Amino acid sequence: MNAPASPIRTREARPLGTAGGRWLVATLSGLVAALILGSIAVGYATVDLPAAFADLVAGRTSLPALVLWELRIPRALLGGLVGFSLGLTGAVLQGYLRNPLADPGVLGISSAAALGAVATFYGGLAASLSLALPLGGIAGAAVAAFALNLLAARGSGTLGLILAGVGLSSLAGALTALALNLSPNPYAALEIVFWLMGSLADRSMDHVVLCLPLMALGWGLMLSTGRALDALVLGEDTATSLGFGLVSVRLRIVTGAALAVGSGVAVSGAIGFVGLVVPHLVRPVVGGRPGAGLLPSGLAGAALVLGADILVRLLPTRPELKLGVVTALVGAPFLVGLLWHDRTRR
Template structure:
Protein backbone atom coordinates (compact mmCIF):
# COMPACT_ATOMS: atom_id res chain seq x y z
CA UNK A 1 0.00 0.00 0.00
CA UNK A 2 1.40 3.41 -0.99
CA UNK A 3 2.21 5.89 1.78
CA UNK A 4 2.55 8.85 -0.60
CA UNK A 5 0.22 11.79 0.08
CA UNK A 6 -2.56 12.50 -2.44
CA UNK A 7 -1.11 14.34 -5.41
CA UNK A 8 -3.69 17.14 -5.33
CA UNK A 9 -3.01 17.76 -1.62
CA UNK A 10 0.74 17.86 -2.25
CA UNK A 11 0.34 20.34 -5.12
CA UNK A 12 -1.94 22.51 -2.99
CA UNK A 13 0.44 22.48 -0.02
CA UNK A 14 3.38 23.47 -2.20
CA UNK A 15 1.30 26.23 -3.81
CA UNK A 16 0.60 27.62 -0.32
CA UNK A 17 4.29 27.38 0.54
CA UNK A 18 5.22 29.18 -2.68
CA UNK A 19 2.73 31.96 -1.88
CA UNK A 20 4.12 32.30 1.66
CA UNK A 21 7.67 32.58 0.32
CA UNK A 22 6.53 35.19 -2.20
CA UNK A 23 4.96 37.25 0.57
CA UNK A 24 8.15 36.91 2.63
CA UNK A 25 10.26 38.11 -0.29
CA UNK A 26 8.03 41.17 -0.74
CA UNK A 27 7.84 41.91 2.98
CA UNK A 28 11.49 41.47 3.98
CA UNK A 29 14.19 43.93 2.98
CA UNK A 30 16.88 46.26 4.19
CA UNK A 31 14.27 48.93 4.94
CA UNK A 32 11.03 48.23 6.81
CA UNK A 33 8.04 49.56 4.88
CA UNK A 34 4.28 49.30 5.26
CA UNK A 35 3.68 46.83 2.45
CA UNK A 36 -0.11 47.16 2.61
CA UNK A 37 0.02 50.93 2.48
CA UNK A 38 2.66 50.88 -0.26
CA UNK A 39 0.55 48.48 -2.34
CA UNK A 40 -2.54 50.67 -1.93
CA UNK A 41 -0.56 53.74 -2.92
CA UNK A 42 0.90 51.91 -5.91
CA UNK A 43 -2.54 50.82 -7.13
CA UNK A 44 -3.77 54.40 -6.74
CA UNK A 45 -0.93 55.65 -8.91
CA UNK A 46 0.99 57.22 -6.03
CA UNK A 47 4.75 57.75 -5.94
CA UNK A 48 5.51 57.46 -2.24
CA UNK A 49 8.82 55.99 -1.12
CA UNK A 50 7.14 52.75 -0.09
CA UNK A 51 5.40 52.41 -3.46
CA UNK A 52 8.66 53.00 -5.33
CA UNK A 53 10.53 50.45 -3.19
CA UNK A 54 7.76 47.92 -3.77
CA UNK A 55 7.55 48.48 -7.53
CA UNK A 56 11.22 48.92 -8.34
CA UNK A 57 12.83 46.46 -5.89
CA UNK A 58 10.59 44.12 -3.95
CA UNK A 59 8.06 42.96 -6.57
CA UNK A 60 10.61 42.38 -9.38
CA UNK A 61 12.79 40.39 -6.97
CA UNK A 62 9.88 38.25 -5.75
CA UNK A 63 8.42 37.63 -9.22
CA UNK A 64 11.83 36.82 -10.66
CA UNK A 65 12.55 34.44 -7.79
CA UNK A 66 9.30 32.57 -8.41
CA UNK A 67 9.86 32.40 -12.18
CA UNK A 68 13.49 31.32 -12.00
CA UNK A 69 12.94 28.87 -9.17
CA UNK A 70 10.00 27.23 -10.91
CA UNK A 71 12.00 26.98 -14.14
CA UNK A 72 15.03 25.36 -12.52
CA UNK A 73 12.95 22.85 -10.57
CA UNK A 74 10.88 21.94 -13.61
CA UNK A 75 13.92 21.60 -15.88
CA UNK A 76 15.88 19.56 -13.32
CA UNK A 77 13.02 17.09 -12.88
CA UNK A 78 12.54 16.91 -16.66
CA UNK A 79 16.19 16.09 -17.32
CA UNK A 80 16.27 13.47 -14.58
CA UNK A 81 13.19 11.85 -16.11
CA UNK A 82 14.44 12.05 -19.69
CA UNK A 83 17.90 10.71 -18.93
CA UNK A 84 16.63 8.36 -16.20
CA UNK A 85 19.46 9.57 -14.01
CA UNK A 86 18.84 11.17 -10.58
CA UNK A 87 22.12 13.11 -10.89
CA UNK A 88 21.11 14.89 -14.09
CA UNK A 89 20.22 18.56 -14.43
CA UNK A 90 20.20 21.18 -17.17
CA UNK A 91 24.00 21.34 -17.10
CA UNK A 92 24.16 17.82 -18.53
CA UNK A 93 23.04 19.04 -21.95
CA UNK A 94 25.25 22.13 -21.82
CA UNK A 95 22.48 24.73 -21.69
CA UNK A 96 23.37 26.43 -18.41
CA UNK A 97 27.10 26.61 -19.20
CA UNK A 98 26.48 28.02 -22.68
CA UNK A 99 23.99 30.57 -21.36
CA UNK A 100 26.53 31.69 -18.76
CA UNK A 101 29.20 32.03 -21.46
CA UNK A 102 26.86 34.12 -23.62
CA UNK A 103 26.30 36.51 -20.72
CA UNK A 104 30.04 36.60 -19.91
CA UNK A 105 30.73 37.65 -23.50
CA UNK A 106 28.31 40.54 -23.05
CA UNK A 107 30.43 41.60 -20.07
CA UNK A 108 33.73 40.98 -21.86
CA UNK A 109 32.79 42.90 -24.99
CA UNK A 110 31.53 45.89 -23.03
CA UNK A 111 28.00 45.62 -24.44
CA UNK A 112 26.51 45.24 -20.97
CA UNK A 113 27.79 48.72 -20.05
CA UNK A 114 26.32 50.44 -23.11
CA UNK A 115 23.13 48.39 -23.50
CA UNK A 116 21.24 47.38 -20.37
CA UNK A 117 19.63 44.24 -21.83
CA UNK A 118 22.80 42.94 -23.50
CA UNK A 119 23.47 40.61 -20.57
CA UNK A 120 20.18 38.66 -20.62
CA UNK A 121 20.07 38.66 -24.42
CA UNK A 122 23.60 37.22 -24.52
CA UNK A 123 22.58 34.46 -22.13
CA UNK A 124 19.51 33.58 -24.16
CA UNK A 125 21.55 33.45 -27.38
CA UNK A 126 24.12 31.24 -25.67
CA UNK A 127 21.41 28.75 -24.69
CA UNK A 128 20.09 28.72 -28.25
CA UNK A 129 23.55 28.01 -29.63
CA UNK A 130 23.92 25.14 -27.14
CA UNK A 131 20.76 23.44 -28.42
CA UNK A 132 21.86 23.90 -32.05
CA UNK A 133 25.27 22.38 -31.26
CA UNK A 134 23.67 19.54 -29.31
CA UNK A 135 21.59 18.44 -32.27
CA UNK A 136 24.45 19.06 -34.69
CA UNK A 137 26.65 16.70 -32.67
CA UNK A 138 24.08 14.12 -31.64
CA UNK A 139 21.32 14.33 -34.24
CA UNK A 140 17.57 14.50 -33.69
CA UNK A 141 17.00 10.75 -33.42
CA UNK A 142 20.03 10.00 -31.27
CA UNK A 143 20.02 7.78 -28.21
CA UNK A 144 20.02 9.14 -24.67
CA UNK A 145 23.68 8.28 -24.09
CA UNK A 146 24.70 10.19 -27.22
CA UNK A 147 22.80 13.26 -25.98
CA UNK A 148 24.57 13.06 -22.63
CA UNK A 149 28.02 12.82 -24.23
CA UNK A 150 27.30 15.71 -26.60
CA UNK A 151 25.93 17.81 -23.72
CA UNK A 152 28.95 17.13 -21.52
CA UNK A 153 31.24 18.18 -24.38
CA UNK A 154 29.29 21.44 -24.90
CA UNK A 155 29.27 22.19 -21.17
CA UNK A 156 33.02 21.58 -20.90
CA UNK A 157 33.70 23.81 -23.90
CA UNK A 158 31.50 26.59 -22.49
CA UNK A 159 33.22 26.35 -19.11
CA UNK A 160 36.67 26.51 -20.71
CA UNK A 161 35.72 29.53 -22.83
CA UNK A 162 34.27 31.29 -19.78
CA UNK A 163 37.51 30.71 -17.85
CA UNK A 164 39.51 31.98 -20.84
CA UNK A 165 37.42 35.16 -21.03
CA UNK A 166 38.00 35.77 -17.32
CA UNK A 167 41.75 35.24 -17.64
CA UNK A 168 42.02 37.55 -20.66
CA UNK A 169 39.88 40.29 -19.14
CA UNK A 170 41.89 43.54 -19.34
CA UNK A 171 40.01 45.02 -16.40
CA UNK A 172 40.20 43.23 -13.01
CA UNK A 173 37.03 44.99 -11.87
CA UNK A 174 35.15 43.58 -14.86
CA UNK A 175 36.43 40.09 -14.03
CA UNK A 176 35.23 40.53 -10.43
CA UNK A 177 31.83 41.65 -11.68
CA UNK A 178 31.58 38.58 -13.92
CA UNK A 179 32.51 36.25 -11.06
CA UNK A 180 29.90 37.88 -8.83
CA UNK A 181 27.27 37.49 -11.54
CA UNK A 182 28.17 33.83 -12.11
CA UNK A 183 27.36 33.12 -8.46
CA UNK A 184 23.74 34.01 -9.20
CA UNK A 185 21.54 36.68 -7.67
CA UNK A 186 18.08 38.22 -7.98
CA UNK A 187 19.15 41.62 -6.66
CA UNK A 188 18.65 44.75 -8.76
CA UNK A 189 16.39 43.05 -11.27
CA UNK A 190 13.64 45.13 -12.85
CA UNK A 191 10.31 44.58 -14.53
CA UNK A 192 12.15 44.92 -17.84
CA UNK A 193 14.09 41.75 -17.07
CA UNK A 194 10.83 39.99 -16.26
CA UNK A 195 9.22 41.16 -19.50
CA UNK A 196 12.20 39.85 -21.44
CA UNK A 197 12.47 36.47 -19.73
CA UNK A 198 8.85 35.57 -18.90
CA UNK A 199 7.67 34.68 -22.45
CA UNK A 200 10.65 32.35 -22.91
CA UNK A 201 10.23 30.82 -19.46
CA UNK A 202 6.52 30.15 -19.92
CA UNK A 203 7.08 28.69 -23.39
CA UNK A 204 9.67 26.33 -21.90
CA UNK A 205 7.28 25.29 -19.11
CA UNK A 206 4.56 24.39 -21.60
CA UNK A 207 6.91 22.27 -23.71
CA UNK A 208 8.08 20.37 -20.62
CA UNK A 209 4.68 19.90 -18.99
CA UNK A 210 3.07 18.61 -22.18
CA UNK A 211 5.68 15.82 -22.14
CA UNK A 212 4.74 14.59 -18.63
CA UNK A 213 2.84 11.45 -19.81
CA UNK A 214 5.79 10.47 -22.01
CA UNK A 215 8.17 10.76 -19.04
CA UNK A 216 6.00 8.35 -17.04
CA UNK A 217 6.10 5.90 -19.94
CA UNK A 218 9.83 6.40 -20.39
CA UNK A 219 10.46 5.26 -16.82
CA UNK A 220 9.54 1.77 -18.09
CA UNK A 221 12.17 1.96 -20.85
CA UNK A 222 12.42 3.51 -24.31
CA UNK A 223 11.05 0.41 -26.06
CA UNK A 224 8.00 0.37 -23.80
CA UNK A 225 7.41 4.10 -24.28
CA UNK A 226 7.63 3.66 -28.05
CA UNK A 227 5.20 0.72 -27.95
CA UNK A 228 2.73 2.94 -26.07
CA UNK A 229 2.69 5.35 -29.00
CA UNK A 230 5.20 8.02 -27.92
CA UNK A 231 7.61 9.37 -30.53
CA UNK A 232 10.80 9.49 -28.47
CA UNK A 233 12.59 11.75 -30.94
CA UNK A 234 9.78 14.31 -30.59
CA UNK A 235 9.70 13.89 -26.80
CA UNK A 236 13.46 14.53 -26.54
CA UNK A 237 13.14 17.59 -28.76
CA UNK A 238 10.31 19.06 -26.68
CA UNK A 239 12.12 18.46 -23.39
CA UNK A 240 15.49 19.75 -24.56
CA UNK A 241 14.06 22.88 -26.21
CA UNK A 242 11.81 23.46 -23.20
CA UNK A 243 14.78 23.10 -20.84
CA UNK A 244 16.88 25.40 -23.02
CA UNK A 245 14.21 28.10 -22.97
CA UNK A 246 13.58 27.80 -19.22
CA UNK A 247 17.15 27.48 -18.01
CA UNK A 248 18.69 29.74 -20.65
CA UNK A 249 16.36 32.61 -19.79
CA UNK A 250 16.84 31.95 -16.05
CA UNK A 251 20.63 32.03 -16.28
CA UNK A 252 20.44 35.10 -18.50
CA UNK A 253 18.60 37.18 -15.91
CA UNK A 254 19.73 35.63 -12.60
CA UNK A 255 23.11 34.03 -13.18
CA UNK A 256 24.09 30.40 -12.82
CA UNK A 257 21.83 29.11 -10.02
CA UNK A 258 21.74 25.39 -10.63
CA UNK A 259 21.96 23.40 -7.43
CA UNK A 260 18.29 23.63 -6.43
CA UNK A 261 17.26 22.12 -9.75
CA UNK A 262 19.33 19.06 -8.85
CA UNK A 263 18.43 18.64 -5.16
CA UNK A 264 14.71 19.45 -4.95
CA UNK A 265 13.50 16.61 -7.25
CA UNK A 266 15.34 14.16 -4.97
CA UNK A 267 13.41 15.41 -1.94
CA UNK A 268 10.03 15.15 -3.64
CA UNK A 269 10.43 11.95 -5.67
CA UNK A 270 9.24 9.61 -2.86
CA UNK A 271 6.15 11.80 -2.36
CA UNK A 272 4.93 11.25 -5.93
CA UNK A 273 5.59 7.53 -6.03
CA UNK A 274 8.64 7.98 -8.22
CA UNK A 275 6.56 9.12 -11.22
CA UNK A 276 8.63 11.56 -13.34
CA UNK A 277 5.57 13.21 -14.88
CA UNK A 278 4.09 14.10 -11.52
CA UNK A 279 7.46 15.25 -10.22
CA UNK A 280 7.59 18.15 -12.68
CA UNK A 281 4.98 20.47 -11.21
CA UNK A 282 5.78 19.84 -7.54
CA UNK A 283 9.52 20.33 -8.10
CA UNK A 284 8.87 23.64 -9.82
CA UNK A 285 6.69 24.89 -6.98
CA UNK A 286 9.08 23.93 -4.21
CA UNK A 287 12.02 25.43 -6.11
CA UNK A 288 10.08 28.68 -6.54
CA UNK A 289 9.48 28.80 -2.79
CA UNK A 290 13.14 28.06 -2.04
CA UNK A 291 14.39 30.76 -4.42
CA UNK A 292 12.11 33.47 -3.01
CA UNK A 293 12.73 32.63 0.63
CA UNK A 294 16.49 32.32 0.09
CA UNK A 295 16.61 35.84 -1.31
CA UNK A 296 14.59 37.14 1.64
CA UNK A 297 16.96 35.52 4.13
CA UNK A 298 20.01 36.96 2.36
CA UNK A 299 18.60 40.48 2.45
CA UNK A 300 17.79 40.67 6.14
CA UNK A 301 18.23 37.62 8.41
CA UNK A 302 16.93 39.50 11.45
CA UNK A 303 13.69 40.51 9.76
CA UNK A 304 13.35 36.97 8.39
CA UNK A 305 13.57 35.53 11.91
CA UNK A 306 11.02 38.05 13.12
CA UNK A 307 8.70 37.11 10.22
CA UNK A 308 9.05 33.44 11.27
CA UNK A 309 8.15 34.18 14.88
Protein backbone atom coordinates in the same frame (compact mmCIF):
# COMPACT_ATOMS: atom_id res chain seq x y z
CA MET B 1 16.28 -12.92 1.60
CA ASN B 2 14.09 -10.50 -0.26
CA ALA B 3 10.75 -12.18 0.39
CA PRO B 4 9.48 -10.36 3.48
CA ALA B 5 10.05 -6.81 2.32
CA SER B 6 10.27 -4.08 4.90
CA PRO B 7 6.92 -2.69 6.05
CA ILE B 8 7.76 0.74 4.71
CA ARG B 9 7.99 -0.50 1.13
CA THR B 10 4.92 -2.71 1.32
CA ARG B 11 2.60 -0.02 2.54
CA GLU B 12 -0.94 -0.48 1.33
CA ALA B 13 -1.58 0.83 -2.13
CA ARG B 14 -2.85 4.34 -2.28
CA PRO B 15 -5.44 4.82 -4.98
CA LEU B 16 -3.87 5.08 -8.43
CA GLY B 17 -3.52 8.57 -9.72
CA THR B 18 -1.91 11.40 -7.86
CA ALA B 19 -3.80 11.96 -4.63
CA GLY B 20 -0.54 12.61 -2.77
CA GLY B 21 0.64 14.73 -5.66
CA ARG B 22 -2.41 16.97 -5.71
CA TRP B 23 -2.21 17.51 -1.99
CA LEU B 24 1.45 18.40 -2.35
CA VAL B 25 0.79 20.76 -5.28
CA ALA B 26 -1.84 22.61 -3.22
CA THR B 27 0.48 22.88 -0.21
CA LEU B 28 3.45 23.99 -2.27
CA SER B 29 1.37 26.55 -4.16
CA GLY B 30 0.34 28.06 -0.84
CA LEU B 31 3.94 28.02 0.33
CA VAL B 32 5.19 29.71 -2.84
CA ALA B 33 2.50 32.39 -2.54
CA ALA B 34 3.47 33.00 1.08
CA LEU B 35 7.17 33.15 0.22
CA ILE B 36 6.53 35.62 -2.60
CA LEU B 37 4.72 37.87 -0.11
CA GLY B 38 7.54 37.30 2.38
CA SER B 39 10.12 38.14 -0.25
CA ILE B 40 8.27 41.38 -1.02
CA ALA B 41 8.19 42.23 2.70
CA VAL B 42 11.90 41.64 3.27
CA GLY B 43 14.40 44.20 2.09
CA TYR B 44 16.99 46.78 3.05
CA ALA B 45 14.79 49.85 2.93
CA THR B 46 12.08 50.13 5.52
CA VAL B 47 8.86 50.36 3.58
CA ASP B 48 5.33 50.77 4.83
CA LEU B 49 3.96 47.96 2.69
CA PRO B 50 0.19 48.66 2.90
CA ALA B 51 0.80 52.31 2.06
CA ALA B 52 3.15 51.33 -0.76
CA PHE B 53 0.55 48.95 -2.18
CA ALA B 54 -2.12 51.61 -1.89
CA ASP B 55 0.09 54.09 -3.73
CA LEU B 56 0.90 51.52 -6.38
CA VAL B 57 -2.74 50.61 -7.00
CA ALA B 58 -3.75 54.27 -7.07
CA GLY B 59 -0.94 55.03 -9.52
CA ARG B 60 0.86 57.48 -7.19
CA THR B 61 4.61 57.48 -7.76
CA SER B 62 5.67 57.73 -4.16
CA LEU B 63 9.05 56.40 -3.04
CA PRO B 64 7.59 53.32 -1.27
CA ALA B 65 5.59 52.47 -4.39
CA LEU B 66 8.74 52.77 -6.49
CA VAL B 67 10.69 50.49 -4.15
CA LEU B 68 7.88 48.00 -4.37
CA TRP B 69 7.49 48.07 -8.14
CA GLU B 70 11.11 48.55 -9.15
CA LEU B 71 12.83 46.34 -6.59
CA ARG B 72 10.76 44.10 -4.36
CA ILE B 73 8.14 42.71 -6.73
CA PRO B 74 10.54 41.93 -9.61
CA ARG B 75 12.91 40.23 -7.20
CA ALA B 76 10.15 38.08 -5.69
CA LEU B 77 8.67 37.19 -9.07
CA LEU B 78 12.06 36.30 -10.53
CA GLY B 79 12.82 34.12 -7.52
CA GLY B 80 9.64 32.17 -8.17
CA LEU B 81 10.12 31.99 -11.95
CA VAL B 82 13.76 30.96 -11.85
CA GLY B 83 13.14 28.45 -9.06
CA PHE B 84 10.20 26.89 -10.88
CA SER B 85 12.27 26.59 -14.06
CA LEU B 86 15.16 24.95 -12.26
CA GLY B 87 12.98 22.51 -10.33
CA LEU B 88 10.86 21.54 -13.33
CA THR B 89 13.85 21.15 -15.64
CA GLY B 90 15.66 19.04 -13.06
CA ALA B 91 12.66 16.72 -12.73
CA VAL B 92 12.20 16.46 -16.51
CA LEU B 93 15.86 15.72 -17.17
CA GLN B 94 16.11 13.15 -14.38
CA GLY B 95 13.05 11.43 -15.80
CA TYR B 96 14.21 11.60 -19.39
CA LEU B 97 17.81 10.59 -18.78
CA ARG B 98 16.62 8.01 -16.23
CA ASN B 99 19.33 9.26 -13.95
CA PRO B 100 18.81 10.60 -10.41
CA LEU B 101 21.92 12.75 -10.67
CA ALA B 102 20.85 14.72 -13.74
CA ASP B 103 20.36 18.46 -13.22
CA PRO B 104 19.47 21.44 -15.43
CA GLY B 105 23.16 21.99 -16.18
CA VAL B 106 23.71 18.53 -17.60
CA LEU B 107 22.91 19.50 -21.18
CA GLY B 108 25.39 22.39 -21.10
CA ILE B 109 22.67 25.01 -21.58
CA SER B 110 23.40 26.85 -18.32
CA SER B 111 27.10 27.08 -19.12
CA ALA B 112 26.34 28.35 -22.60
CA ALA B 113 23.93 30.95 -21.22
CA ALA B 114 26.54 32.04 -18.69
CA LEU B 115 29.09 32.34 -21.48
CA GLY B 116 26.71 34.43 -23.53
CA ALA B 117 26.17 36.79 -20.61
CA VAL B 118 29.89 36.98 -19.85
CA ALA B 119 30.55 37.82 -23.49
CA THR B 120 28.33 40.90 -23.20
CA PHE B 121 30.15 41.85 -20.00
CA TYR B 122 33.41 41.45 -21.76
CA GLY B 123 32.36 43.31 -24.84
CA GLY B 124 31.27 46.25 -22.67
CA LEU B 125 27.69 46.02 -23.92
CA ALA B 126 26.44 45.35 -20.42
CA ALA B 127 27.48 48.81 -19.33
CA SER B 128 25.61 50.61 -22.09
CA LEU B 129 22.39 48.59 -22.21
CA SER B 130 20.77 47.22 -19.06
CA LEU B 131 19.18 44.22 -20.76
CA ALA B 132 22.31 43.33 -22.74
CA LEU B 133 23.34 40.84 -20.10
CA PRO B 134 20.19 38.71 -20.11
CA LEU B 135 19.90 39.03 -23.89
CA GLY B 136 23.45 37.75 -24.23
CA GLY B 137 22.62 34.85 -21.92
CA ILE B 138 19.55 33.96 -23.93
CA ALA B 139 21.57 34.08 -27.13
CA GLY B 140 24.12 31.71 -25.58
CA ALA B 141 21.39 29.28 -24.53
CA ALA B 142 19.81 29.48 -27.98
CA VAL B 143 23.07 28.55 -29.69
CA ALA B 144 23.49 25.59 -27.33
CA ALA B 145 19.90 24.47 -27.82
CA PHE B 146 20.28 24.70 -31.59
CA ALA B 147 23.35 22.47 -31.50
CA LEU B 148 21.68 19.95 -29.18
CA ASN B 149 18.49 19.92 -31.25
CA LEU B 150 20.46 19.20 -34.41
CA LEU B 151 21.87 16.19 -32.61
CA ALA B 152 18.53 15.14 -31.12
CA ALA B 153 16.69 15.44 -34.43
CA ARG B 154 19.23 13.17 -36.04
CA GLY B 155 18.03 10.52 -33.62
CA SER B 156 21.13 10.46 -31.49
CA GLY B 157 20.44 8.50 -28.32
CA THR B 158 20.29 9.57 -24.70
CA LEU B 159 23.96 8.88 -24.11
CA GLY B 160 24.94 10.95 -27.13
CA LEU B 161 22.89 13.84 -25.77
CA ILE B 162 24.60 13.65 -22.35
CA LEU B 163 28.05 13.48 -23.91
CA ALA B 164 27.24 16.43 -26.15
CA GLY B 165 26.09 18.29 -23.04
CA VAL B 166 29.33 17.50 -21.23
CA GLY B 167 31.32 18.67 -24.24
CA LEU B 168 29.26 21.84 -24.52
CA SER B 169 29.67 22.54 -20.78
CA SER B 170 33.42 22.16 -20.91
CA LEU B 171 33.72 24.32 -24.01
CA ALA B 172 31.53 27.09 -22.57
CA GLY B 173 33.35 26.83 -19.24
CA ALA B 174 36.73 27.09 -20.93
CA LEU B 175 35.64 30.09 -22.99
CA THR B 176 34.27 31.77 -19.85
CA ALA B 177 37.61 31.16 -18.13
CA LEU B 178 39.37 32.56 -21.18
CA ALA B 179 37.28 35.71 -20.96
CA LEU B 180 38.27 36.06 -17.30
CA ASN B 181 41.89 35.38 -18.21
CA LEU B 182 41.99 38.09 -20.83
CA SER B 183 39.90 40.46 -18.79
CA PRO B 184 41.08 44.06 -19.32
CA ASN B 185 41.04 44.93 -15.62
CA PRO B 186 40.62 43.03 -12.34
CA TYR B 187 37.34 44.77 -11.53
CA ALA B 188 35.71 43.48 -14.67
CA ALA B 189 36.88 39.97 -13.81
CA LEU B 190 35.53 40.33 -10.28
CA GLU B 191 32.21 41.55 -11.61
CA ILE B 192 31.97 38.56 -13.93
CA VAL B 193 32.82 36.11 -11.16
CA PHE B 194 30.22 37.63 -8.85
CA TRP B 195 27.60 37.58 -11.55
CA LEU B 196 28.31 33.91 -12.25
CA MET B 197 27.54 33.02 -8.63
CA GLY B 198 23.89 33.92 -9.14
CA SER B 199 21.82 36.60 -7.53
CA LEU B 200 18.42 38.20 -7.77
CA ALA B 201 19.51 41.57 -6.39
CA ASP B 202 18.71 44.74 -8.35
CA ARG B 203 16.69 43.10 -11.10
CA SER B 204 13.93 45.14 -12.71
CA MET B 205 10.50 44.50 -14.14
CA ASP B 206 12.17 44.47 -17.56
CA HIS B 207 13.93 41.27 -16.57
CA VAL B 208 10.60 39.71 -15.60
CA VAL B 209 8.99 40.75 -18.87
CA LEU B 210 11.96 39.41 -20.80
CA CYS B 211 12.08 35.95 -19.26
CA LEU B 212 8.44 35.25 -18.41
CA PRO B 213 7.19 34.39 -21.93
CA LEU B 214 10.27 32.32 -22.70
CA MET B 215 9.93 30.41 -19.46
CA ALA B 216 6.20 29.87 -19.87
CA LEU B 217 6.79 28.38 -23.31
CA GLY B 218 9.57 26.17 -21.95
CA TRP B 219 7.39 25.01 -19.06
CA GLY B 220 4.59 24.12 -21.46
CA LEU B 221 6.92 22.09 -23.66
CA MET B 222 8.39 20.23 -20.71
CA LEU B 223 5.07 19.60 -18.94
CA SER B 224 3.71 18.13 -22.19
CA THR B 225 6.23 15.28 -21.93
CA GLY B 226 4.92 13.97 -18.58
CA ARG B 227 3.20 10.92 -20.06
CA ALA B 228 6.19 10.04 -22.21
CA LEU B 229 8.49 10.28 -19.20
CA ASP B 230 6.24 7.80 -17.41
CA ALA B 231 6.45 5.40 -20.35
CA LEU B 232 10.23 5.80 -20.51
CA VAL B 233 10.46 4.12 -17.12
CA LEU B 234 10.01 0.89 -19.10
CA GLY B 235 12.79 1.68 -21.57
CA GLU B 236 12.91 3.41 -24.94
CA ASP B 237 11.55 0.45 -26.94
CA THR B 238 8.51 0.00 -24.75
CA ALA B 239 7.88 3.76 -24.64
CA THR B 240 7.89 3.77 -28.45
CA SER B 241 5.55 0.78 -28.51
CA LEU B 242 3.18 2.74 -26.25
CA GLY B 243 2.90 5.34 -28.99
CA PHE B 244 5.40 8.00 -27.91
CA GLY B 245 7.69 9.45 -30.57
CA LEU B 246 11.04 9.70 -28.86
CA VAL B 247 12.48 12.25 -31.27
CA SER B 248 9.57 14.60 -30.60
CA VAL B 249 9.96 14.08 -26.84
CA ARG B 250 13.69 14.79 -27.06
CA LEU B 251 13.16 17.98 -29.09
CA ARG B 252 10.51 19.24 -26.68
CA ILE B 253 12.72 18.56 -23.67
CA VAL B 254 15.86 20.14 -25.13
CA THR B 255 13.96 23.20 -26.37
CA GLY B 256 11.92 23.53 -23.19
CA ALA B 257 14.98 23.21 -20.96
CA ALA B 258 16.87 25.74 -23.06
CA LEU B 259 14.03 28.27 -22.87
CA ALA B 260 13.44 27.88 -19.16
CA VAL B 261 16.99 27.44 -17.87
CA GLY B 262 18.62 29.64 -20.48
CA SER B 263 16.43 32.63 -19.68
CA GLY B 264 16.75 31.83 -15.96
CA VAL B 265 20.54 31.88 -16.03
CA ALA B 266 20.40 34.96 -18.21
CA VAL B 267 18.54 36.99 -15.59
CA SER B 268 19.91 35.50 -12.39
CA GLY B 269 23.27 33.89 -13.10
CA ALA B 270 23.93 30.27 -12.24
CA ILE B 271 21.96 28.95 -9.26
CA GLY B 272 23.17 25.45 -8.57
CA PHE B 273 21.74 22.35 -6.97
CA VAL B 274 18.08 23.41 -6.93
CA GLY B 275 17.26 21.36 -10.02
CA LEU B 276 19.21 18.39 -8.72
CA VAL B 277 17.82 18.28 -5.20
CA VAL B 278 14.19 19.22 -5.63
CA PRO B 279 13.02 16.11 -7.54
CA HIS B 280 14.48 13.99 -4.75
CA LEU B 281 12.59 16.00 -2.16
CA VAL B 282 9.19 15.49 -3.81
CA ARG B 283 9.69 11.85 -4.82
CA PRO B 284 8.93 10.36 -1.38
CA VAL B 285 5.52 12.08 -1.50
CA VAL B 286 4.42 11.74 -5.13
CA GLY B 287 6.05 8.35 -5.78
CA GLY B 288 8.42 7.27 -8.49
CA ARG B 289 6.33 8.13 -11.54
CA PRO B 290 8.36 10.89 -13.24
CA GLY B 291 5.30 12.62 -14.69
CA ALA B 292 3.77 12.97 -11.23
CA GLY B 293 6.84 14.82 -9.98
CA LEU B 294 7.00 17.58 -12.59
CA LEU B 295 4.63 20.21 -11.21
CA PRO B 296 5.54 19.58 -7.54
CA SER B 297 9.25 19.82 -8.42
CA GLY B 298 8.72 23.16 -10.12
CA LEU B 299 6.82 24.54 -7.14
CA ALA B 300 9.34 23.17 -4.65
CA GLY B 301 12.13 24.73 -6.71
CA ALA B 302 10.34 28.07 -6.58
CA ALA B 303 9.92 27.74 -2.82
CA LEU B 304 13.57 26.85 -2.36
CA VAL B 305 14.94 29.76 -4.39
CA LEU B 306 12.52 32.22 -2.79
CA GLY B 307 13.48 30.93 0.65
CA ALA B 308 17.20 31.16 -0.09
CA ASP B 309 16.74 34.66 -1.49
CA ILE B 310 14.95 35.76 1.67
CA LEU B 311 17.73 34.15 3.73
CA VAL B 312 20.56 36.03 1.99
CA ARG B 313 18.78 39.30 2.77
CA LEU B 314 18.18 38.41 6.41
CA LEU B 315 21.77 37.30 7.02
CA PRO B 316 23.92 40.17 8.27
CA THR B 317 26.64 39.51 5.67
CA ARG B 318 27.29 42.56 3.44
CA PRO B 319 27.50 42.53 0.53
CA GLU B 320 24.83 39.82 0.65
CA LEU B 321 25.82 36.23 -0.05
CA LYS B 322 25.30 35.13 -3.61
CA LEU B 323 22.25 32.97 -4.15
CA GLY B 324 24.16 30.28 -6.01
CA VAL B 325 26.56 30.02 -3.07
CA VAL B 326 23.74 29.48 -0.58
CA THR B 327 21.86 26.90 -2.64
CA ALA B 328 25.09 24.98 -3.30
CA LEU B 329 26.03 25.16 0.39
CA VAL B 330 22.71 23.56 1.24
CA GLY B 331 22.59 21.30 -1.80
CA ALA B 332 26.04 19.72 -1.76
CA PRO B 333 25.72 18.10 1.68
CA PHE B 334 22.29 16.89 0.63
CA LEU B 335 23.75 15.25 -2.47
CA VAL B 336 26.41 13.49 -0.40
CA GLY B 337 23.76 12.37 2.05
CA LEU B 338 21.64 11.04 -0.79
CA LEU B 339 24.53 8.99 -2.18
CA TRP B 340 25.28 7.72 1.31
CA HIS B 341 21.66 6.73 1.81
CA ASP B 342 21.60 4.93 -1.55
CA ARG B 343 24.73 2.97 -0.67
CA THR B 344 23.45 1.80 2.66
CA ARG B 345 20.10 0.82 1.21
CA ARG B 346 21.50 -1.59 -1.36
